[in-house]
Amino acid sequence: MNLLLAEVAQATLRLADAGVPSPRFDAEELAAYVHGVKRGELHSVADGDFDARFWEAVARREAREPLQHITGRAFFRYLELEVGPGVFVPRPETEVVVGWAIEALRAMDVAEPLVVDLCTGSGAIALAVAQEVPRSVVHAVELDERAFGYAERNAAGSRVNLHQGDALAALPHLNGTVDLVISNPPYIPLEEWENVAPEARDHDPEMALFSGQDGLDVIRGLSRTAYRLLRPGGLVVVEHADTQGGTVPWIFNEESGWVDAADHRDLNNRPRFTTARKEGA
Structure with missing residues (x-):
């Protein structure tokens, strides 16, 4: 040795x-x-x-400083991304979420599917979709200035269209035209702060982690934003905590104009993300 x-x-x-x-x-x-x-x-x-x-x-x-902060890089599907203090480090669990979205886009009978990634952070999701679905048109939205800087550097030379702003009010000019909305939003309940791993709690931006007392505030807002953006029959894909699998699908209910709401499991067989389809078409 x-x-x-x-x-x-x-x-x-x-x-x-x-x-x-x-x-x-x-x-x-x-x-x-x-x-x-x-x-x-x-x-x-x-x-x-x-x-x-x-x-x-x-x-x-x-x-317990994140490995990716020390090396300045994170690997996500087929990408190597610049990350560091001020931006959420993409996790392997999200790769499964993106994989579902990519397969759904490939199955669509749409020449150039229009995709919106809300709360993009480093740009990982948007860049993976743009790379693996070459015919797609991808928009990505991030509010935080530091995180947006990482997304800009990672997306340099790509086909991803970046927008700095509030995900819940984003892209009104695309209302009713989007084929798929995807997001890995903040979803940790505030009361769970002490139980979060030090790598995330002490280093990831709070804005990317916590979302109200039950962790679902942003997801509730995203359900309305996605409905506004999507065309009839368009799809939404939202990541959540493994403890929220019995709750998130109910946010995308028929009374709100959604159909086929379903939860999906990750590679460890844990509830990880919810998908739904906007009624119509």
């Missing part, structure tokens, strides 16, 4: 003791980042090339 791999093994133990959920992966990712190689190439780093800054990075992760 070379020196770097031995140090990674020690770092794994330290991160595990600190309660980091994926200590081995994080230790390897930090080592790869510091040494400018891929995780699968760590064995190729010569002992003389070991960089002591690795232990500085480990100490930051040990203090």
Whole structure:
């Protein structure tokens, strides 16, 4: 075992003791980042090339600073995104949500499906849709100025149309024309603050996490915004907490003009997102 791999093994133990959920992966990712190689190439780093800054990075992760803030990058589906303080770090759970939306768009009998991503944050969802559904026209909305800056940098050179503003009042010129609205909104109840993982609670923007006493304030607003934006028969896709699977579909009820409201599970078989179709067509 070379020196770097031995140090990674020690770092794994330290991160595990600190309660980091994926200590081995994080230790390897930090080592790869510091040494400018891929995780699968760590064995190729010569002992003389070991960089002591690795232990500085480990100490930051040990203090529960997000891995992505240390490396400045997050991987989402087929994308590598710039992230850091001031923007929500995209999670693997959201990849499943986006996967459902992409399949739905591919199945639509629409030449150039029109998509709106509300509360875009880093731009992860909008960029994934634009990349994987090349014929789509994608708009993304973000209110927070710092988060919008990350979205601008990530979307540079892409086909995504960015808009800074309130997601609940966004894009009135698109009313009644959108094929699919998607969002990963804030959905954590305020009373759950102490139970949120330190990586999110202490580093992600509060605006991207919390939404009223039951966590559903923004989702309720998004149901009205999505209905306004969508054409008859258009689809809405909204992520939520795994504890809200029995609640969110009821927000998209028939009395409000929705049909086929349903909840979907993630790869761990937990309720993760709700879909519904605007009545008509």
